[in-house]
Amino acid sequence: MPILYSQLSSGNCYKPRLLMAKLGLPFEHVAVSSVDGSTRKPEFTAKNPNGKVPLLELDDGRFLAESNAILLHLAEGTRFIPDDxxxxxxxxxxxxxxxxxxxxxxxxxxxxxxxxxxxxxxxxxxxxxxxxxxxxxxxxxxxxxxxxxxxxxxxxxxxxxxxxxxxxxxxxxxxxxxxxxxxxxxxxxxxxxxxxxxxxxxxxxxxx
Missing domain, CATH: 1.20.1050.10 (Glutathione S-transferase Yfyf (Class Pi); Chain A, domain 2)
Structure with a gap:
């Protein structure tokens, strides 16, 4: 199951959660926050050296950062990307x-x-x-x-x-x-x- 590392109050983090809800895609959510410093801890920067959320961990262990890049990946082949x-x-x-x-x-x-x-x-x-x-x-x-x-x-x-x-x-x-x-x-x-x-x-x- 994909894992989404995100901060609940962040609009950028809301984007992939909202899209995955609309698509009915199951995922695990792990709370990570710039407020408490958890995005700067070594265990997180090893996943995303930029030290920011959201961050998507795919089933195969690869990572994808940047909210709009995550949207593009998740929406591939769905009604949320126009055919034209x-x-x-x-x-x-x-x-x-x-x-x-x-x-x-x-x-x-x-x-x-x-x-x-x-x-x-x-x-x-x-x-x-x-x-x-x-x-x-x-x-x-x-x-x-x-x-x-x-x-x-x-x-x-x-x-x-x-x-x-x-x-x-x-x-x-x-x-x-x-x-x-x-x-x-x-x-x-x-x-x-x-x-x-x-x-x-x-x-x-x-x-x-």
């Missing part, structure tokens, strides 16, 4: 957008406000910059979702899974989602898709 080459390229486009534009602002601002150990980094300048950057990202999303129900077109894909993870808790970072009605409707669509689970969900075979 252009739609598939759009899916990649939004995965890159999530990591380079969305996550560095929306996820980071949430972390600065939610995690006590990050409070020292929550300077007025950084909070203002991430608020501005996050609102720009949400506006880009709003404009796309005014045209299509999902980011790669008419069907849900892993681009939606990736963007949902931190967007659905963007209010914790001080973002007003009521200003983005198409984003709010999209969040409801994703949450209404078969097999949806909340960020707090863990499989029964859990090491945490």
């Amino acid at each position: 080459s252009y739609a598939r390229a759009l899916m990649y486009q939004w995965l890159f957008f999530e990591q380079y534009t969305h996550e560095p602002n929306i996820a980071v601002r949430r972390a600065l406000l939610v995690y006590p150990e990050r409070a020292k980094d929550a300077t007025p300048e950084r909070l203002a910059a991430t608020l501005e950057g996050g609102n720009k990202a949400l506006l880009v999303m709003e404009q796309q979702l005014q045209k299509t129900p999902y980011f790669a077109g008419d069907a849900i894909s892993i681009a939606d899974i990736a963007l949902y993870a931190y967007t659905h808790e963007a209010n914790q970072g001080g973002y007003d989602l009521s200003a983005y009605p198409s984003v709010a409707k999209w969040l409801s669509r994703v949450a209404g898709d078969d097999g949806h689970v909340p960020i707090t969900w863990l499989p029964e075979t859990s090491g945490s």
Whole structure:
């Protein structure tokens, strides 16, 4: 059985848990956290030298890091990766957008406000910059979702899974989602898709 090493409160770690729940893929969950230092212990860095979660350990003992790479691997051959080459390229486009534009602002601002150990980094300048950057990202999303129900077109894909993870808790970072009605409707669509689970969900075979 695959093993997912993840931090329960992390949106990046929620992504593979959510996808595996939707796909009905059994896995064991092992709690590892940057907060308690367990991601920096030798036994973990031997598995992922980058010292970050999520980390997927496959049945054959190989490891795969980076949340969106894990999504791509798990979703291969499923409804979450479009058959059409252009739609598939759009899916990649939004995965890159999530990591380079969305996550560095929306996820980071949430972390600065939610995690006590990050409070020292929550300077007025950084909070203002991430608020501005996050609102720009949400506006880009709003404009796309005014045209299509999902980011790669008419069907849900892993681009939606990736963007949902931190967007659905963007209010914790001080973002007003009521200003983005198409984003709010999209969040409801994703949450209404078969097999949806909340960020707090863990499989029964859990090491945490």
